[in-house]
Amino acid sequence: MMNNDKMELSRRELIKLGAVAGVSVLAGGWSLLQAQSDSLMSITIPSSGEKLPAVGLGTRDYRSDNDPSEMQRFRQTMQAFHTGGGRVIDTSPNYGNAENVVSGLLRDLDIRDDMFIATKVDREDAEAGKKRMENSLESFATSSIDLMQVHNLRGTEAELKTMQAWKEQGRLRYIGITTHSPRQYKEMEAVMRKHALDFVQLNYSLADRGAAQRLLPLARDRGMAVLVNLPFARGRLFRVVADQSLPGWAAEMDASSWGQVFLKYVISAPAETLPIPGTTKPHHAIDNLGALSGRLPDAGLRLQIEKTIDALL
Numbered sequence: 510m511m512n513n514d515k516m517e518l519s520r521r522e523l524i525k526l527g528a529v530a531g532v533s534v535l536a537g538g539w540s541l542l543q544a545q546s547d548s549l550m551s552i553t554i555p556s557s558g559e560k561l562p563a564v565g566l567g568t569r570d571y572r573s574d575n576d577p578s579e580m581q582r583f584r585q586t587m588q589a590f591h592t593g594g595g596r597v598i599d600t601s602p603n604y605g606n607a608e609n610v611v612s613g614l615l616r617d618l619d620i621r622d623d624m625f626i627a628t629k630v631d632r633e634d635a636e637a638g639k640k641r642m643e644n645s646l647e648s649f650a651t652s653s654i655d656l657m658q659v660h661n662l663r664g665t666e667a668e669l670k671t672m673q674a675w676k677e678q679g680r681l682r683y684i685g686i687t688t689h690s691p692r693q694y695k696e697m698e699a700v701m702r703k704h705a706l707d708f709v710q711l712n713y714s715l716a717d718r719g720a721a722q723r724l725l726p727l728a729r730d731r732g733m734a735v736l737v738n739l740p741f742a743r744g745r746l747f748r749v750v751a752d753q754s755l756p757g758w759a760a761e762m763d764a765s766s767w768g769q770v771f772l773k774y775v776i777s778a779p780a781e782t783l784p785i786p787g788t789t790k791p792h793h794a795i796d797n798l799g800a801l802s803g804r805l806p807d808a809g810l811r812l813q814i815e816k817t818i819d820a821l822l
């Protein structure tokens with residue numbers, strides 16, 4: 510569960526303030542970042558009012574056969590994510606043994622209670638779904654998971670029924686659905702209109718903006734927070750800008766890297782959007798958390814960013 514004492518200001522309040530000093534973590538180090546932790550950008554979960562830091566961590570690649578150097582890298586990344594103010598971790602029993610790897614790292618680092626765990630279920634059959642969710646509770650050695658999501662809309666009606674009941678029993682704090690494909694947007698929309706969900710998870714990035722047409726406005730209207738997967742289009746955005754230096758306008762949004770431009774573009778979308786970039790590298794986790802500080806692009810700058818990237822895609 511989350512400790513959100515540190516997050517007094519909502520994202521919108523921060524946008525209004527506009528000029529919270531940016532932090533270049535790579536240049537400035539931890540102490541500077543920690544000193545700023547009370548002004549980190551957050552989103553508000555509409556169904557509860559709970560705040561979460563506006564950048565999370567995707568753990569699709571946290572599968573391991575216990576190779577010590579790989580485990581050390583995962584551990585350092587998780588530690589960096591926590592120290593930098595990150596709380597939201599997205600995982601799934603479909604990512605090999607990632608749930609167990611993540612759970613073990615959080616326990617070893619003694620940071621479990623600070624974290625907000627989002628995981629998934631994807632069985633067509635209700636009984637199989639219950640078993641799958643029991644396993645997730647067991648993996649995290651907990652009686653309550655923060656967020657359970659129907660993975661890629663598989664078994665939606667059966668799973669949501671169980672998830673709603675488990676939420677009432679306190680076994681799940683929040684419930685939601687996920688997709689990573691425009692082919693499922695129609696179905697996402699129908700499920701969002703039919704069910705009272707706390708969260709939706711979908712793909713949205715500068716390279717893939719389709720969710721902004723109907724799903725993001727609908728999430729805002731229906732009071733659903735949005736976890737954003739593939740915020741770097743699986744790394745494609747970095748390849749596109751590989752030989753491009755950061756444009757002058759990046760300073761207007763206090764972005765000191767392309768990664769922060771990409772994440773601030775997602776965070777500044779008109780909904781409660783929280784990107785969950787995937788990384789297993791500590792320096793990338795630190796870079797990504799830099800997007801929690803400083804100004805966000807306004808509508809005019811968002812257009813300029815889109816134009817710059819469109820010319821490169």
Ligand SMILES: NC(=O)c1ccc[n+]([C@@H]2O[C@H](COP(=O)([O-])OP(=O)(O)OC[C@H]3O[C@@H](n4cnc5c(N)ncnc54)[C@H](OP(=O)(O)O)[C@@H]3O)[C@@H](O)[C@H]2O)c1
Binds near residue numbers: 740786
């Ligand atoms: N349907 C679903 O529910 C669904 C589908 C897809 C994904 N997801 C979730 O979304 C998460 C994110 O998706 P993803 O990891 O596939 O794609 P992504 O976040 O768009 O991109 C990840 C790629 O970006 C690189 N990267 C991360 N931070 C970087 C930085 N600061 N500078 C340069 N490169 C950086 C990573 O490499 P390094 O590892 O080298 O840093 C990796 O190659 C997943 O881990 C998963 O939790 C959910």
